[in-house]
Amino acid sequence: MDRLIEKIVEMQNPTVAGLDPKLAFVPEFIKDKCFKKYGKTLEGAAQALLEFNKALIDELCDIVPAVKPQAAYYEMYGWQGVKALCETIEYAKSKGMYVITDGKRNDIGTTMEAYATAHLGTTDVDGESIEAFGADALTVNGYLGSDGINPLLKICEEKDKSIFVLVKTSNPSSGELQDKEIDGKSVYETMGNMCENWGSGLVGKSGYSSVGAVVGATYPEMLGELREKLPHTFFLVPGYGAQGGGANDVKYAFDKNGIGAVINSSRGIMCAWTKEDGTDERDFAKAARREAERMRDDIKSVVGEMKL
Amino acid sequence: MDRLIEKIVEMQNPTVAGLDPKLAFVPEFIKDKCFKKYGKTLEGAAQALLEFNKALIDELCDIVPAVKPQAAYYEMYGWQGVKALCETIEYAKSKGMYVITDGKRNDIGTTMEAYATAHLGTTDVDGESIEAFGADALTVNGYLGSDGINPLLKICEEKDKSIFVLVKTSNPSSGELQDKEIDGKSVYETMGNMCENWGSGLVGKSGYSSVGAVVGATYPEMLGELREKLPHTFFLVPGYGAQGGGANDVKYAFDKNGIGAVINSSRGIMCAWTKEDGTDERDFAKAARREAERMRDDIKSVVGEMKL
Numbered sequence: 001m002d003r004l005i006e007k008i009v010e011m012q013n014p015t016v017a018g019l020d021p022k023l024a025f026v027p028e029f030i031k032d033k034c035f036k037k038y039g040k041t042l043e044g045a046a047q048a049l050l051e052f053n054k055a056l057i058d059e060l061c062d063i064v065p066a067v068k069p070q071a072a073y074y075e076m077y078g079w080q081g082v083k084a085l086c087e088t089i090e091y092a093k094s095k096g097m098y099v100i101t102d103g104k105r106n107d108i109g110t111t112m113e114a115y116a117t118a119h120l121g122t123t124d125v126d127g128e129s130i131e132a133f134g135a136d137a138l139t140v141n142g143y144l145g146s147d148g149i150n151p152l153l154k155i156c157e158e159k160d161k162s163i164f165v166l167v168k169t170s171n172p173s174s175g176e177l178q179d180k181e182i183d184g185k186s187v188y189e190t191m192g193n194m195c196e197n198w199g200s201g202l203v204g205k206s207g208y209s210s211v212g213a214v215v216g217a218t219y220p221e222m223l224g225e226l227r228e229k230l231p232h233t234f235f236l237v238p239g240y241g242a243q244g245g246g247a248n249d250v251k252y253a254f255d256k257n258g259i260g261a262v263i264n265s266s267r268g269i270m271c272a273w274t275k276e277d278g279t280d281e282r283d284f285a286k287a288a289r290r291e292a293e294r295m296r297d298d299i300k301s302v303v304g305e306m307k308l
Numbered sequence: 309m310d311r312l313i314e315k316i317v318e319m320q321n322p323t324v325a326g327l328d329p330k331l332a333f334v335p336e337f338i339k340d341k342c343f344k345k346y347g348k349t350l351e352g353a354a355q356a357l358l359e360f361n362k363a364l365i366d367e368l369c370d371i372v373p374a375v376k377p378q379a380a381y382y383e384m385y386g387w388q389g390v391k392a393l394c395e396t397i398e399y400a401k402s403k404g405m406y407v408i409t410d411g412k413r414n415d416i417g418t419t420m421e422a423y424a425t426a427h428l429g430t431t432d433v434d435g436e437s438i439e440a441f442g443a444d445a446l447t448v449n450g451y452l453g454s455d456g457i458n459p460l461l462k463i464c465e466e467k468d469k470s471i472f473v474l475v476k477t478s479n480p481s482s483g484e485l486q487d488k489e490i491d492g493k494s495v496y497e498t499m500g501n502m503c504e505n506w507g508s509g510l511v512g513k514s515g516y517s518s519v520g521a522v523v524g525a526t527y528p529e530m531l532g533e534l535r536e537k538l539p540h541t542f543f544l545v546p547g548y549g550a551q552g553g554g555a556n557d558v559k560y561a562f563d564k565n566g567i568g569a570v571i572n573s574s575r576g577i578m579c580a581w582t583k584e585d586g587t588d589e590r591d592f593a594k595a596a597r598r599e600a601e602r603m604r605d606d607i608k609s610v611v612g613e614m615k616l
Contacts, residue, residue: 022418023432031434035434040434040436041436042433042440044433045431070419070422072415072419072423073419075423075426075440076425076426076440077426077431077433078394078431078438078440078441079390079391079393079394081440085387086386086387104414104449105380105412106449107412108479110330114378115380115383118383118385118389119383123350123353123386125331125348125352125385126343127348128349130350132350132383132384132385132386132389141449142451142485143449143451143474143477144474144479145481148481166414166451169452171417171453171455173455174452174453174455175453177451177453177495177498177499180495181491182488182489182490182495183488187488187495190488191485194484194485
């Protein structure tokens with residue numbers, strides 16, 4: 001996690017830009033060009049997503065430390081979309097950005113090892129070692145317990161990668177299971193404690209481990225409660241902006257040094273041009289940059305300086 | 309779920325063949341051929357997986373009702389592997405098999421809709437409606453509550469598809485969270501009850517709904533408990549064979565008509581040739597068929613005739 005935290009401190013910006021490129025979010029001129037070349041096909045759609053992402057990355061890479069592509073929006077466009085995910089990750093890394101693949105993957109034993117290899121490691125092809133997706137971090141779901149998380153820890157250690165385990169998600173129905181009590185503790189706190197345990201051997205010089213947690217901005221009091229109870233667990237916080245969370249909600253995710261969390265915005269940044277009066281669709285990336293700066297300043301005004 | 313159950317009754321075989329094709333499981337002559345043509349690349353590996361799968365499907369399609377490709381083993385070989393997944397699904401469907409993509413996907417709202425569209429629905433590309441992966445069923449994780457499941461129910465209804473929600477998984481550490489008690493009920497029972505609720509509007513003429521549950525063969529007493537408590541929830545049961553479960557363990561998953569569950573075997577079938585004395589690797593698919601027949605007869609000997 002140190003690599004991400006260092007970038008956050010360097011840019012004084014604790015945010016991540018979500019790349020969830022539904023075709024409906026992509027400006028017409030990009031779609032027109034790609035459909036003309038590849039037809040109204042999955043290949044054409046995937047090419048449009050990739051061009052959209054690349055333009056956003058070009059505009060954001062010097063002010064935003066990380067991107068978070070959401071796997072679902074690529075799978076939706078078939079293997080062609082998954083190829084665009086792969087190329088998006090490669091491009092963002094080439095621009096120095098930290099890449100969190102939001103896949104919420106989960107399984108056990110050798111199957112979870114396969115996911116770990118796929119998204120964070122290198123695949124062995126008869127002696128050749130090849131990066132399949134090559135992200136820096138992956139979101140995962142801990143419902144299956146340690147058998148689902150342990151296979152990731154080795155790769156986190158060996159390759160300096162991270163995971164974010166779902167703890168308290170930002171959606172309205174997250175409480176149906178997550179808020180229920182187990183032995184006097186909520187399910188989300190139980191899962192949070194499991195994160196502290198899983199990460200205990202992987203604490204970096206920042207004080208945070210390679211095992212982070214997803215905690216939604218929409219439940220600020222739980223965010224504060226967990227920040228206190230999970231001192232080595234770095235938070236990935238969805239729910240800012242479109243889902244209703246603001247700087248005053250997310251401030252609880254940070255420690256006294258202004259670190260401890262990275263706040264995600266997806267639609268807010270990607271679709272910023274649609275919210276500005278008179279902005280042409282061709283200026284979508286510049287509008288995204290303006291929104292990313294606004295969001296950075298908004299959060300910084302509450303959190304203060306970030307220092308290691 | 310009715311389509312799967314009808315196939316099970318027709319073939320008198322309540323099993324599903326897991327297609328988890330690690331390269332290490334693929335016979336050398338297939339790998340040699342593919343590496344010669346495509347090099348030791350992700351493309352070469354993916355091509356080897358696809359040939360392996362197709363040969364297995366050819367041998368199994370008239371005696372086994374369903375296949376369950378595990379997404380992790382395809383993602384491990386990059387987008388090229390995901391393309392092989394797509395082509396495997398298409399091929400299995402062309403041979404009349406029911407396809408369960410084991411992806412354990414989970415997210416909320418529009419993102420979960422994207423997964424539903426990707427794996428079970430059709431993607432809209434500027435007016436063109438295209439199937440991205442086109443499976444018949446998808447495994448999912450319900451940790452996020454109804455916001456993560458509701459987006460799937462519409463597609464299940466409209467397109468006659470199914471989901472299987474993780475309830476009690478087959479791994480040793482599954483109890484870390486799943487066995488804990490909430491208001492006097494275990495987490496797995498709570499999740500099981502949620503499955504009954506989610507499926508309540510989608511009960512077919514078999515009496516089972518489109519919302520199934522994953523319940524491991526390695527916990528037979530819980531399997532029996534859940535069979536009784538969840539009368540409309542069809543079970544996908546992993547853990548037979550390689551993970552230690554036998555026919556006497558899985559029998560609890562079935563109702564008095566011999567239906568109610570489909571039992572998975574992955575390595576047991578895929579790698580059957582390595583367990584037989586003197587079987588040449590070129591006969592891997594015939595050995596897989598022999599093991600599938602043995603498994604079918606083993607389970608049938610305990611469960612009896614399956615009838616609707």
